[in-house]
Amino acid sequence: MEKLIHDIIDNYQNLKYSLLKAQTFNQDHFGFPPVYYKIMETDQVRVDAYKSAFLKYDNLKDKIVCEAGVGTLALTQHFLPYVKKAYLIENNPNLSDFIREKLDENGWADKVEFIVGDAMKIELPEPVDFLVGELMSIFCANEYQVQIFKHLRQFLKPDGKMFPDKIINLAQLCYAHFEDNHKHYPLMFTRHQPEELSQNEIINIIDLRQEEELTIDREVEFTPLLSGTINAVYIRSYVQITEGINFTGTDSLMPPTVVKLDAPAEVKAGSPVRLRAVFSYGTSLDQASFQVV
Ligand SMILES: C[S@@+](CC[C@H](N)C(=O)[O-])C[C@H]1O[C@@H](n2cnc3c(N)ncnc32)[C@H](O)[C@@H]1O
The missing domain is CATH 3.40.50.150 (Vaccinia Virus protein VP39)
Incomplete structure (x- = not known):
C-alpha cells in the first residue's frame, strides 16, 4: 500500500x-x-x-x-x-x-x-x-x-x-497553473485545484425538457472575496437526474474543471466584475471563451 x-x-x-x-x-x-x-x-x-x-x-x-x-x-x-x-x-x-x-x-x-x-x-x-x-x-x-x-x-x-432533466452550470473566478498549451483540465487530484477568489455563480441552467439554445453567450456579475490576479474560471455542473436525485460531479463525470480566461485580470475584494461566457454544446472547451468585460 x-x-x-x-x-x-x-x-x-x-x-x-x-x-x-x-x-x-x-x-x-x-x-x-x-x-x-x-x-x-x-x-x-x-x-x-x-x-x-x-x-x-x-x-x-x-x-x-x-x-x-x-x-x-x-x-x-x-x-x-x-x-x-x-x-x-x-x-x-x-x-x-x-x-x-x-x-x-x-x-x-x-x-x-x-x-x-x-x-x-x-x-x-x-x-x-x-x-x-x-x-x-x-x-x-x-x-x-x-x-x-x-x-x-x-x-x-x-x-x-x-x-437527467436539468443541468446547472456554475463558475468561480480563480488563478491556476497551466502547462504547455493546455487551456483547460478536469481535476483528478485536489492539489491541482486552483486558488479560488470568488464564490460560485450560475452561468446557465439547462432544462433538458425544453432547451432550444445550443450556443450560450452570457454575462454574469461576480463580487470577488479576495483581491489578486485571476487567469481562469473553475467550472462545475450540477446534474438533477430527476427531482430529488442529484449528481454534482466526480472524476468520471462532470469533474470540476479549470478553464483559462482569454486574458488575465486584476480583481479587488468587494468590487464587482463582469464575466462573459461563450460556449457551444457538443464542441470543445478549447473553443469556449471566458473573459472579464
Ligand atoms: C459518457 S459515455 C456513457 C456510457 C454509459 N451510458 C455509462 O453511463 O456508462 C457516452 C456514450 O455515448 C455514446 N455516444 C456519444 N454520442 C452518441 C450519439 N450521437 N449517438 C449514440 N451514442 C453516442 C459514446 O460512444 C459513449 O459510449
Whole structure:
C-alpha cells in the first residue's frame, strides 16, 4: 500500500492532464478510449445516482424505455431486467459485439431493440415512458447531451420522464497553473485545484425538457472575496437526474474543471466584475471563451 501511495505521489504531475485525454469525446473514433469506460463503470457515485433515479420509479417496471449512448451497459443493466421494452442506442461500433453478447447472456435480447447509430438521427417507432442518457461532459461543452435529448424528447410520452432533466452550470473566478498549451483540465487530484477568489455563480441552467439554445453567450456579475490576479474560471455542473436525485460531479463525470480566461485580470475584494461566457454544446472547451468585460 505504501508503494502505491509513493507511485501516486511521484506521478501527480504526470497525471494532471490524463483525465482530460481519457474523457475527450473524439468523433474520429466514435467515442472514448477503453480506459474511460473503466473509469465510468467503477464510479459508484455516478452509477448509484442513476440507480436511485430508476428505483424512485420502481426500476422502470413494465415501462418502455429508450437509452441513448449505452456504452458498456453500466447504467442499462440496472433497469433492463424490469422493463417491458427497451430501445438501446450506441454509435461506437467497437462496443456492438460486447453489447449483443451481454444482451444474449442475460436473456434480455427479446425485449431489446439495439440500434447502432447516431441518437440525434434515430426515429423511434413508438412513444416511450422514459428517456435515459448519460452523454454528459462539463457544461455539456464536449458531448451531445443537449442535442440528443432535444431530438429524442419528441418520442417521450407527455407524462414521460427523462434522466437527467436539468443541468446547472456554475463558475468561480480563480488563478491556476497551466502547462504547455493546455487551456483547460478536469481535476483528478485536489492539489491541482486552483486558488479560488470568488464564490460560485450560475452561468446557465439547462432544462433538458425544453432547451432550444445550443450556443450560450452570457454575462454574469461576480463580487470577488479576495483581491489578486485571476487567469481562469473553475467550472462545475450540477446534474438533477430527476427531482430529488442529484449528481454534482466526480472524476468520471462532470469533474470540476479549470478553464483559462482569454486574458488575465486584476480583481479587488468587494468590487464587482463582469464575466462573459461563450460556449457551444457538443464542441470543445478549447473553443469556449471566458473573459472579464
Ligand atoms: C459518457 S459515455 C456513457 C456510457 C454509459 N451510458 C455509462 O453511463 O456508462 C457516452 C456514450 O455515448 C455514446 N455516444 C456519444 N454520442 C452518441 C450519439 N450521437 N449517438 C449514440 N451514442 C453516442 C459514446 O460512444 C459513449 O459510449
